[in-house]
Amino acid sequence: MLFVLSGCGSSEAPPAEAVVSQEDQLQVFVEQADAWGADIIAQAPEEEAKAIYENFGGSRQAGADYAEWPQYYYWAQGVDLYPDGPRTPTEFADDLEPWLEDQGWVRNLDSEFSPGEESYVRGYVRGRYSLEVEVYTVTPPQAQSLNFTIVTPDTDQNPQ
Numbered sequence: 320m321l322f323v324l325s326g327c328g329s330s331e332a333p334p335a336e337a338v339v340s341q342e343d344q345l346q347v348f349v350e351q352a353d354a355w356g357a358d359i360i361a362q363a364p365e366e367e368a369k370a371i372y373e374n375f376g377g378s379r380q381a382g383a384d385y386a387e388w389p390q391y392y393y394w395a396q397g398v399d400l401y402p403d404g405p406r407t408p409t410e411f412a413d414d415l416e417p418w419l420e421d422q423g424w425v426r427n428l429d430s431e432f433s434p435g436e437e438s439y440v441r442g443y444v445r446g447r448y449s450l451e452v453e454v455y456t457v458t459p460p461q462a463q464s465l466n467f468t469i470v471t472p473d474t475d476q477n478p479q
Contacts (some may be wrong), residue, residue, distance in 0.1 A: 341389070341456045341474045345378060348471035349392045352376075352448065356394040358422065359450075359467050362415055363398045363409040367406060369463075371401040374407060376468070389473040404458030412441060419443055424450055447472035 325360040351372070358478040360371060401452070402407060423445050430449070431444030436458045453466040 324336075344474045345390055345392060348472070348474070349378070349394075349462075350371075352392055352394040352469045352471050354423075354468055355445075356396060356421040356467065359415075359419075360396055360398065361417060362401075363411070367400050367404045367411070368398050368473075369401045369404075370397075372399075385403055389475065391473045393469045394469040395466065400463040402461075402463050402464070408454045408463050408465050409456060412452055414454070419450070 339432050356374065363371060372393055376393040378392045400406065400411060406414065410427050420426075424443040425445065427442040427444045427449070430444075430451075431440055433439075434456070438453055438455045439452070441452045443452070449470045451466075451468045451470075453468070455462065455464040455466075459462075
């Protein structure tokens with residue numbers, strides 16, 4: 320029996336087996352991103368964090384040409400600091416950087432753009448994962464916020 324996938328050649332495994340394998344692969348990515356994200360959020364002390372938002376990420380298709388696969392996952396969470404707290408969002412991001420480096424994240428200046436009027440983004444990579452730290456620079460009484468996003472690698476459409 321021969322299975323042909325458009326543009327992908329033949330496969331010896333039935334399509335259902337490939338999907339299960341990719342779902343398993345995606346689950347590993349999700350667990351890793353969620354664990355790293357929880358570690359990052361834990362760096363926001365309770366006395367500084369006015370609000371910590373729930374993860375608003377999820378899995379997405381990696382391209383419009385694919386009905387279901389490959390997929391990737393993104394973890395996204397935000398923290399609001401107290402306007403009169405001990406650190407501004409920029410100071411928080413500055414203090415977080417050495418910790419991120421100790422955890423294996425490497426600053427990726429190529430992924431960063433010039434600062435905007437209200438925020439800027441710092442980019443990091445760790446293996447095939449990427450992290451963005453969005454720092455809002457609007458002065459109090461506006462929300463003193465940081466948003467964190469971890470994006471996983473795409474799942475392998477032809478897992479071994």
